[in-house]
Amino acid sequence: MRISLVAQRIPIATAGLALLAACGTTAPPAAGPPMSGMPMGTAAADTAPVTTDAVSIEDFAFAPARVSVKVGATITWTNSDQEPHTVTSSGTGGPLKSTTMNTGDTYRYTFTSPGEYEYLCTIHPFMTATVVVTA
Amino acid sequence: MSATEENSATEKDSATENSSADEQDLGPEGMTRRQLLRHTAWFGSAVVLTVVGGEVISHVATPDAVAVPPEDPNALRFAQISDSHLGFKGAANTAVEDSFAAAIRQINALPQRPDFVVHTGDLTHLSTPAxxxxxxxxxxxLRTGKVLTVPGEHDSVDDTGQKYRQAFGAGSRGDGWYSFDLRGVHFIALVNTLSLEKLGHLGADQIEFVRTDVAGLSSDTPIVVFSHIPLFAMYPAWGWGTDDAAAVLNLLRRFASVTCLNGHVHQLFTKTEGNVTFHSATTTAYPLPPPGQGTAPAPVTLPAGKLKDALGIREVTYRKGSGLLAVKDVRLA
Structure with a gap:
């Protein structure tokens, strides 16, 4: 029986936690395997929301990644990618739940209460974005 | 350059090797040394790239891993296929069904019938009933004793895996995970594509399942883990990692040999961390870019005639008492 005496180095936790809303940012250059300290772009929460009711899905990203609307507004998402995507609330119980959106498909949702709504694409969960709804 | 040199050049932290080679002497396949190092760096340690008869893409060169002689009746043999994406319509592969059929024919033509065939997820492209x-x-x-699967995120696009479990979940637990023993090896099939956490995610229930599952096993039992998304951080910016994999790997730390086989990334990659060796499999459908090459993991359309070079099947063999499993990746015929 062989017993490993080498402590495992598993960079998953640090690298994963650093990854907050990488969508809309440029991927780091292909310089080598992922390192825990690699640049991950600006977290969406630090970005001022864009006031708009239209979000496009392009190059595996929601754009703008952080939008702001008033209560009662309807946001329209349009998939301009060649790949299918979804608009789905993060976690459980959120209101956003599109069907699979193929190229050119749209999804609309009317926000009826204020708050921050985080969502992602279930097919590519690294695609994340936020809608800020104000009173 | 010899195989040994290739291997030593990529041991452990292979990232540091990328910038170290300036030689322009051509290695195998006409690559410069620098290109080859970059290439092999992505394949990680413990793998020597070999091309035998234009077919074998790689096999594990670890001394302990001995390919089982074809005539050994007691050996474990299984095949892995992955990421067939049935229903995909795109330029990267306009006939994924044909490619998948070719992979099945290739497995059926193996000289020894595999004990089982495992599909490591993204069976479908969009989870439709059809x-x-x-x-x-x-x-x-498939001519095999048993067909096994784990789900990919494409198999749970809109229903957190209900249709998947209806089709393939018989005998599984929780969200579709399971384990079994065969010819002295303990197998654990994990589901890390359902809880949406940017990266792959296993969840507390599944980690608890693994804890109980391995509790009674002797530490010299070889462990094989199947998952769709890698259990190591291959490229987190594209979701190529599992945020709570460390919890499971810690539970497996006491075992002499752990082999983790995954799909998701549509390319071969091997990495060893202590007692654990990770093997990302290629796809039967279409390639994805190497980590970080380009802005997104979008399907890559190769020049005409080159697609089959990127697709393949994997054969795994093991003979009790022989240490590690032998892993062989073979191009689609």
Missing amino acids: QFDQVKQMMGE
Whole structure:
């Protein structure tokens, strides 16, 4: 029986936690395997929301990644990618739940209460974005 | 350059090797040394790239891993296929069904019938009932003792895996995970594509399942883990990692040999961390870019005639008492 005496180095936790809303940012250059300290772009929460009711899905990203609307507004998402995507609330119980959106498909949702709504694409969960709804 | 040199050049932290080679002497396949190092760096340690008869893409060169002689009746043999994406319509592969059928024929033509064939997820492209029906029918053609699966995120696009479990979940627990023993090896099939956490995610229930599952096992039992998304951080910016994999790997730390086989990334990659060796499999459908090459993991359309070079199947063999499993990746014929 062989017993490993080498402590495992598993960079998953640090690298994963650093990854907050990488969508809309440029991927780091292909310089080598992922390192825990690699640049991950600006977290969406630090970005001022864009006031708009239209979000496009392009190059595996929601754009703008952080939008702001008033209560009662309807946001329209349009998939301009060649790949299918979804608009789905993060976690459980959120209101956003599109069907699979193929190229050119749209999804609309009317926000009826204020708050921050985080969502992602279930097919590519690294695609994340936020809608800020104000009173 | 010899195989030994290739291997030593990529041991452990292979990232540091990328910038170290300036020589322009050509290695195998006409690559410069720098290109080859970059290439092999992505394949990680413990793998020597070999091309035998234009077919074998790689095999594990670890001294302990001995390919089992074909005539050994007691050896464990299984095949892995992955990421068939039935229903995909795109330029990267306009006939994914044909490619999948070719992979099935290739497995059926193996000299020894595998004990089982495991599909490590993204069986379908969009989780439609028709796609599940088709992939299930096609895998019914496999000449093997058993067909096993784990789900990919494409198999749970809109229903957190309900249609997947209806088609393939018989005998599984929780969200579709399970374990079994065969010829002295303990197998654990994990589901890390359902809880949406940017990266792959296993969840507390599944980690607890593994804890209980391995509790009674002797530490010299070889462990094989199947998952769709890698259990190591291959490229987190594209979701190529599992945020709570460390919890499971810690539970497996006491075992002498742990082999983790995954799909998702549509390319070969091997990495060893202590007692654990990770093997990302290629796809039967279409390639994805190497980590970080370009802005997104979008399907890559190769020049005409080159697609089959990027697709393949994997054969795994093990003889009790021989240490590690032998892993062989073979191009689609």
